[in-house]
Amino acid sequence: MRILLVEDDPSLGEGLRTVLRRAAYAVDWLQDGASALAAIRGGGLDLVVLDLGLPRKDGLDVIREARRAGATVPILVLSARERAADRMLGLDLGADDYVGKPFDNGELLARVRALLRRSSGQASPTLAFAGLALDPASLTVTWQGRVVDLPRREVALLRLLMEHPGRIVTRETAQQRLYGWDEDVASNAVDVHVHHLRKRLHPALIRTVRGVGYALDDPANDAA
Numbered sequence: 001m002r003i004l005l006v007e008d009d010p011s012l013g014e015g016l017r018t019v020l021r022r023a024a025y026a027v028d029w030l031q032d033g034a035s036a037l038a039a040i041r042g043g044g045l046d047l048v049v050l051d052l053g054l055p056r057k058d059g060l061d062v063i064r065e066a067r068r069a070g071a072t073v074p075i076l077v078l079s080a081r082e083r084a085a086d087r088m089l090g091l092d093l094g095a096d097d098y099v100g101k102p103f104d105n106g107e108l109l110a111r112v113r114a115l116l117r118r119s120s121g122q123a124s125p126t127l128a129f130a131g132l133a134l135d136p137a138s139l140t141v142t143w144q145g146r147v148v149d150l151p152r153r154e155v156a157l158l159r160l161l162m163e164h165p166g167r168i169v170t171r172e173t174a175q176q177r178l179y180g181w182d183e184d185v186a187s188n189a190v191d192v193h194v195h196h197l198r199k200r201l202h203p204a205l206i207r208t209v210r211g212v213g214y215a216l217d218d219p220a221n222d223a224a
Helices: 010-022 033-042 059-068 084-093 105-120 152-162 171-178 189-200 219-223
Strands: 002-006 026-030 047-051 075-079 097-100 127-129 132-135 140-143 146-148 206-209 213-216
Touching: 002 010, 002 033, 010 026, 010 105, 026 033, 026 171, 033 047, 033 059, 047 059, 047 105, 059 075, 059 084, 075 084, 075 105, 084 097, 097 105, 127 152, 132 152, 152 171, 152 189, 152 213, 171 189, 171 213, 189 206
Parallel strands: 002 026, 002 047, 047 075, 075 097
Antiparallel strands: 127 132, 132 140, 140 146, 206 213
């Protein structure tokens, strides 16, 4: 999952980026409203965490113009503005949720997960498929009832595949959802993650679609 973080306070922004990355999200961090609006219009994002008091363009203007441009990405407002009028205006302009500063990191992550579930049409907080289960809150993965310890990047890839079981996820899409703009990525990074997942879980769980990408399959179908 790819999150755009827009926060002009360097200390808070760095802290938030760390918290989100530890939760297995790819995070792109921007510090002004004009750049944020351009990134939202460019697409490829799963969620925007947006401060309101931003240089170059206020956060409320970012929301207004993004929605007018047809952007449907969920927007979570993060702001120290305490007036109810500001919160209502942000929601009426198209924000999906509002968290006031200061905030608890655990609550923020819970709201992020809720918005991502809602946008993907997922009712249950836990992903499950063919003996595989993933809890996005704890990043716990179980296979046939056994807990499997995985690095956060592989949890993120598994989460992406489990949200679209049976559907092909291209390498390009997987790479975009796993790595931020500022991270160096090897050309075969996604392939390596898939190889590790097959070794730790089941060799037939992830199907390669040659020249395109990968899809999650039920290993029982392979055995049949």
